[in-house]
Amino acid sequence: MAPQEESTEEAMGSEQKPISTILIIIAMQTEALPLVTKFQLSKDTDSLFPKGVPWVRYHGIYKDLHVNIIWPGKDILLGVDSVGTISASLVTYASIQALKPDLIINAGTAGGFKAKGACIGDVFLASDVAFHDRRIPIPVFDQYGIGARKTFSTPNLLKELNLKVGKLSTGDSLDMSPHDEASIVANDATIKDMEGAAVAYVADLLSVPSIFVKAVTDIVDGDKPTAEEFLQNLVAVTAALDQAVTQVVDFINGKCLSQL
C-alpha cells in the first residue's frame, strides 16, 4: 500500500506546489522563434535528444518558471519543419522523459471554421481534442481512432485572458477531404490542426496536464485555398499567437495547477 499512498500524496503535492517547469511544444520555427526571443531562451548546445533527430530545445528561466520550447526541427532530408502527429508525439514523449514538466502548452497555428465562429487571428484555448483522419470502423477501435479527450481544465486562466474556447480536431493533412470534414463535424470542432490530439495522447499516457493555444491562420470553410491563406497569414497570426502564449505564461507564473 505504501507506494500507492506516496504517489497519491505526490500527485496532490504537485497540484498544490507552484508550477516550476513548463514545456511549450511548437511545430514550426516561424511560430517558435519570436517566443524564444520574448522569453530570452538559449538553444541547447548539448542536446537532450539522441544523435540523428532534428529536435531542438530552447530553454531558460522566465520569471519563476523553467521554460522549455521544443521544436521538432527541420526534416533532415527535406529541410522543412517536421510537422504532424508523428514528430509531435515523439518530441512530447522524449521531452517529458527528459524534463518531467509540470505542464505542457502546445502552441501553434490552426485552421478555423467560420460556421463555428472562428475568424482569422483569433486565439483559441481548446476544451477538447480528437483526431479526424483515423477511421477504424470496428466497434471500440472506432473510438480509439477518434481519440477524443478533454484538455486540462483552466477556468481561471480563461476568465482572465481574452481567449475563445472551442474543440480542436487534428489530422496529418493541411487540406480537408470530404471524409475528414465529416469527422471534423462529428468531433464538433471549431479549429483544425496537425498536432494537438497527438500531443494530448502522449501527455495523457504519461500523466502530464496539457493545454492547447491555437491561432487561426485560415478559414477552412471559406473561399480561399487553405495552403495559400495559411502562408499569407502565418507571420501576422504568429504575432497574435505569441502574445497569447506570453499572457498564458505570465498567468501561470507563481500559480499551482489547481489555480489555473
Added chain:
Amino acid sequence: MAPQEESTEEAMGSEQKPISTILIIIAMQTEALPLVTKFQLSKDTDSLFPKGVPWVRYHGIYKDLHVNIIWPGKDILLGVDSVGTISASLVTYASIQALKPDLIINAGTAGGFKAKGACIGDVFLASDVAFHDRRIPIPVFDQYGIGARKTFSTPNLLKELNLKVGKLSTGDSLDMSPHDEASIVANDATIKDMEGAAVAYVADLLSVPSIFVKAVTDIVDGDKPTAEEFLQNLVAVTAALDQAVTQVVDFINGKCLSQL
C-alpha cells in the same frame, strides 16, 4: 574529428558482425502471441518503458539472437490494441533507445490490391514505404508528408524465401477514402497498412535498418467490406505471417547485415 572516425568504424563493424539483437514490432496481440510462443519468449516483468504506457516487451534468446517482440499493448481506457502510426512511432523510438537493436522487423497484417497481384494470405516484404494520408500541398512539405523511403535491402533473404515484393503505403484508417486511394496509387503500393511508414521514419531517424513483413488479410480493391474481411481472415493469415517471420529470423541468424 576523432568521434566522427570512430562512429564510421563502428558503423562498418556493425555491417560485418553477426546480427545479435533484433526488434520485432507487431501492432496486434493476435499477431504477436504465436511468435512469442514459437520463439519461447518471456514477458518483461520489470518494464523498460515508463509508468503509464501499455507497451509490452517479450524477449529471449532464439538460436544466436536476442529476440525482442514489442507490442504497443491495449489502450488503457478502451482496451483495444494500440494500432496506428503514433503508437508505432513511440514504441519504435523507445525500444531503439532501450535496446540498441541491429535490425528492426515490422511484422503485421495488411490490405492488398488484387490489381497489383496481391491475394489473401500472401506474405510481402516491402521494398518501399510511404504515407497516403498526410497531404500537405505546399512545395517540399508535400514530399515530407508522403515520406517515401526505401527499406533496408535484403537481396539474399528474398532469393532464399518465398516472399512477394511490393511497395507498402501506410495510413491511420482501416478503410480507404477516395483521397487515400489516389495517394496509394501515386505511391504505386501493392499493400496498405497502419504502421509501416511510421516505423521506417523513426528507424531511419535513429539509423537502424528496418524491414517489413506483411501478410494480406483483405483485398482492398475487392467486393467485401474491409473490416469484415479483415476480422474473418485475421487468425488464419496470422499463421502465414508467423511462419514467414520465423523463416526470416532463421535466415538472419548467424548472418551480418551485409549478407541479408
